[in-house]
Amino acid sequence: MQICVISGSPKGEMSVTLQYVRFLEQAFPEHTFSVVHVGQDIRTIERQEEAWDRLLATVQECDGVLWATPVYCMLVPAQLKRFIELVGGRNAAEVLSGKYAAALTTSIHFFDHTAHAYLHAVCDDFGMRYTGFCSAHIQDLQNEAFQERLILFFSDFLEAISEQRPVQGEFPPLPALFAAYAPKSPPAAVDTRGRRVVILHDAEPGSDLEAMVRHLAACYAGPVQVAHIRDAMMKGACLGCCRCAFENACVYDDGFRAFWEEHVVPADILVIAGTVRDRFFSAAWKQFFDRSFFNGHVPTFAGKQVGYLVEGPLGHLATLREVLTSLVMTEKANLAGIVTNEPDPAGIDAALHALAERSMRLADRGYIAPPTFPAVAGHKIFRDEIWGGMRAIFKADDRYYRQNGLYDFPTWNYAQRISTRVTSLAMSIPAVRRDVVKNMPHYMVQPLQDSIEKSTVLAKRRAKQ
Ligand SMILES: Cc1cc2nc3c(=O)[nH]c(=O)nc-3n(C[C@H](O)[C@H](O)[C@H](O)COP(=O)(O)O)c2cc1C
Known part of the structure; x- marks a missing residue:
């Protein structure tokens, strides 16, 4: 059989995840693997028609698609997210439709489940026949017991294809939303009392999101910094090189660090406003999140009130909601609220005003909600991983964990x-x-x-x- 591997890592052949694919290639010599390096070549794929056509031809010829990708910031890397957007935007889903699909990821198991849920939903949207996933820890391939599981996972995938097993979709199609928000009442402004309010967005001109951003900004009496994330002037997406690990400094020499320091760091109230593209925020936002990885595992939103504005069917996107809420919690911030344009356009004004009011009240009181499972579990994963080996390279994390008593193992x-x-x-x-x-x-x-x-x-x- 011919398997098309859609590789999401920006590191191409040097990808950890790809080593798992190479292992499978050796273990199943009777099958052919064609790897398309979507993560590494996204720019070319996006800009050059020839590259795009070649990629689609590879997919067209295959019997099954294996998504092989690292987990980046609770999802797939921005580059792979962009590819998924392109498939939707260029009406290329028919090439994938009907193909059997499976997903193979590597990570440290921090929000690997949301990355898998996202890929599964995307496969359903494309009409693919999703058979399952294998989530590996970075080092699992060294373990013989894991190797056997990986072989069983892949055998099951191949059998599903050869037997043409029936597969039921799990994620119903998303409802179409039409821009309908027309701000009405002039907002009664909430006194900012010297606190810094920052709204970062990726709104298109004339969109609901743009109107929501403008209205929310007007709900605060006092200066509100509003910035489009394109102004961060990123030269590219995270390369996954982890060279930032030593001193929390990225190899890119572009505007991102300055933008981060100007807008994110000083914010008392940070509002993240995003447009849903397929089933997550846009690839541009995903790139922003991935690039914030230069901070390592230091919680950079700590103590802030965070709010979200969402243009899109959030009520149908449990995975997006989980990522958004968990991001705030794992960053040791507080979720002041989420306002979407979906349920009732007439209620948006009031919801925005309530968000402004609540964010300010909670900022005054310094309230940070106690963490639930995502942050409690996340802390333990990071603590064990950093202490257990990563600290040799992730020096900045190690310093932060020591200084803040985060190596809080019960054994001590x-x-x-x-x-x-x-x-x-x-x-x-x-x-x-x-x-x-x-x-x-x-x-x-x-x-x-x-x-x-x-x-x-x-x-x-x-x-x-
Ligand atoms: C920007 C960035 C974000 C990451 N986010 C996560 C994450 O949310 N959860 C996780 O378990 N691992 C995360 N990781 C770790 C990677 O998933 C892991 O190193 C993976 O094996 C890299 O695979 P690759 O070499 O194929 O790119 C992240 C790594 C990077 C560079």
Whole structure:
């Protein structure tokens, strides 16, 4: 069989993910692999008709498509995102339609599931027959047990093709949205009290998003910095080279760093306004997010209120919503709100005003919502990965983690370890164990009751303020 590998890594042959493909190529010599380096060659593919046609011909001839891509910033790299936009924009989906597809990624498993969900949905949109995915950790290929799993994954893909297995789509088509927002009421402006409000956007002239950005800016009484992300003058997308790891400095010499420092760093309230293209923000926004990787794993939005304006059917895009909300949380910021143009154009004015009001109120109070699973799990993944090896190269991360007490492994909590050991030993005394079993709920709430008593002190303090 002929397999077309759509490689998303900007590193081409030097891609970690591509080594997994090369492994499969050796393991399945009876099949042919044609790799198209979409991640590396996106500019040529976009600009040169010949390159585009050649790529489509390769896809056309194949029996199955394997998306082989790294996970970048919770999704696929901007370059691959751009390719997916081009397929939609140039009506080329019919070349992919009906093809069997599978996805192979490498990452450290931080939001690999959202990258897979996105690719699956894109395959459904293109009418492809998506059979499944394999998500590898960067180093998994060195492990024999993993190699066997990879072979089984790929065998299943090949069998699906040869048996022409029926495949059901999972993601229903997106509803079409039409620009309909016409701002009406003049907003009652919210006093910014010296706080810096920044709105970054990728709005097209005359779009709903542009109107939303303008209206939101007018909801704040005080200067609001509004900037189009094209003004960051990026020369290109993230190269995935990781040379930034030592000192958090990117190899690109362009306007991105200055733009970041002028707009993102000083913002107290940061609003990210994006247009949905296929099933995520535009490739331009994705490029912006990927380029922010020069900060390594240092949370650069920490302490900010973050809001989103979305032009597009966000209500049908659970993966986009998950990425947007998790990005804020893992960055140690607070989600002030999301306003979209989809449900009821008449309600957008009020929603924008509520976002302005809420972002300012929460900024005044310094409120950052406690993290849920994405940030708690993300912290543990990064902590273990950085400590476990990455710190040899990711020096800036290592410094930040040390300085901020983020290497908070439970094994270093000696008081807790002693108490756990003592409790564990006590459990071997039958009478103690009987008592604990009988009164389990009591022992679970007992340590919290001190805090309840202290709440009266807090209430009195609040009353005095
Ligand atoms: C810009 C950038 C963003 C990344 N984002 C993520 C991420 O969100 N989750 C993750 O698990 N790994 C992330 N990684 C790590 C890559 O997924 C990993 O290094 C991958 O193996 C690179 O594959 P490649 O050599 O094929 O490009 C990121 C790496 C880079 C350079």
